[in-house]
């Protein structure tokens with residue numbers, strides 16, 4: 267708004283932006299060129315927002331590409347830049363839009379603005395940086411030291427490139443799945459920084475991979491036009507028709523490296539031996555993902571059954587073409603079920619022990635966190651999830667049966683002293699931040715002196731109550747900043763929780779997650795359990811999913827091969843770029859061209 271404007275226009279809360287729903291290859295089919303709604307925050311060229319900063323530096327070629335200005339009236343007027351493989355500014359818009367949407371999903375599920383700063387202990391909070399064209403190479407990954415997502419670009423294989431043109435440029439940043447996958451790695455890393463501490467725990471790595479595949483897959487259910495088209499095409503049998511793009515991960519990426527299907531597929535048949543036999547992280551993550559997707563299909567079927575009955579003919583899914591209104595209603599139900607399931611899974615992070623996490627722990631965390639908010643399991647989703655984990659042989663250690671009651675974490679003893687009052691009074695401040703997430707007013711306005719008081723009070727509290735908290739009193743404690751979560755239950759109740767993680771390094775790393783109510787009383791003390799003995803991977807454990815990783819690893823990132831990815835007009839030399847966009851500037855030494863064998867997290 268300009269100074270002196272008499273009738274100012276209200277600032278819209280939504281900014282529409284265009285993205286590819288899958289990737290450009292699938293998008294030759296024009297329906298997948300879609301627009302999504304992102305939260306409207308002021309954006310400098312980059313885009314550079316309070317939490318996400320896109321830096322288009324190409325380490326292979328040592329240059330920058332022109333940053334997009336999403337607040338330019340010409341761009342605003344057309345709802346973002348048009349879909350284009352050849353314009354780096356569209357690529358920047360797409361990574362920003364996908365990241366912004368998924369960050370928003372995490373905000374809502376956790377009931378607080380996602381704390382991007384918490385992973386770097388002691389350091390100032392810093393936004394997540396995204397490099398859409400970080401290097402030439404068949405790879406994309408999250409780099410924890412930089413706090414950045416790095417995406418590579420490469421030429422498709424020349425013999426069997428699927429629907430790609432042999433030799434054409436493939437941009438991993440234009441794949442919705444790849445962007446969402448790497449972003450999820452980054453977010454999990456901040457929620458559970460010690461998830462992968464133990465080398466002998468295959469579940470931790472697999473959870474990272476499984477969730478990072480699950481988030482893009484469930485996120486796609488929010489793409490209304492795509493979902494309605496799939497419901498129409500499959501006549502409502504979303505769960506039984508093979509080869510739906512909905513259930514494939516990174517189709518173009520897979521085709522470009524010579525694989526027939528996408529990198530991974532959610533349609534893995536349940537088998538009670540899977541949990542004890544599949545060990546490769548991506549494949550084991552696939553077991554986790556397919557368990558969750560199974561639960562989605564179960565609840566989906568239950569929720570649309572009456573719609574088919576009301577519609578009369580066809581009596582059951584698949585009989586005949588569906589009426590467009592019915593398609594719309596079914597798609598709405600599917601989207602709702604997917605969103606609810608995704609929310610449940612994200613919420614579980616507040617109820618996970620900080621270390622030695624297993625699939626069984628995750629299930630217990632999901633069940634307990636969801637029960638706190640939604641005691642009755644009205645949608646049947648919790649029961650479906652428990653059942654589909656059971657069908658894959660995933661059991662929680664220390665639990666006798668897979669009945670819901672026995673999966674709940676034990677409630678804390680009544681005798682444990684409540685959290686120090688300074689910790690509770692900080693709630694009010696955080697409630698203010700929750701009330702409206704207003705980046706323009708400085709999301710980071712929380713006052714550091716208060717935070718210091720809270721931390722020293724917490725340290726004293728943990729020492730005094732070490733035994734009750736299942737900690738060793740004489741061993742150094744590493745205490746996380748408290749997380750304040752505000753959620754509204756289906757019955758309208760406001761559920762407020764304070765979550766603290768404490769880790770100790772004795773002979774091995776142990777840790778506990780403490781969940782307290784708004785008044786500071788302790789509800790749960792969730793310690794890590796000793797890891798179950800995992801069998802070594804048998805020979806036939808080399809599953810199909812292991813191949814993509816090998817295919818990706820075979821690639822090498824430097825030196826530059828062939829022509830530049832974009833026309834010269836988009837290139838900016840580093841010196842000039844630093845003058846124009848000092849806030850976005852990076853130095854070559856900060857963006858290492860990756861050694862692919864060591865750091866691949868794709």
Ligand SMILES: [Zn+2]
Pocket residue numbers: 447451474475478867868
């Ligand atoms: Zn990954």
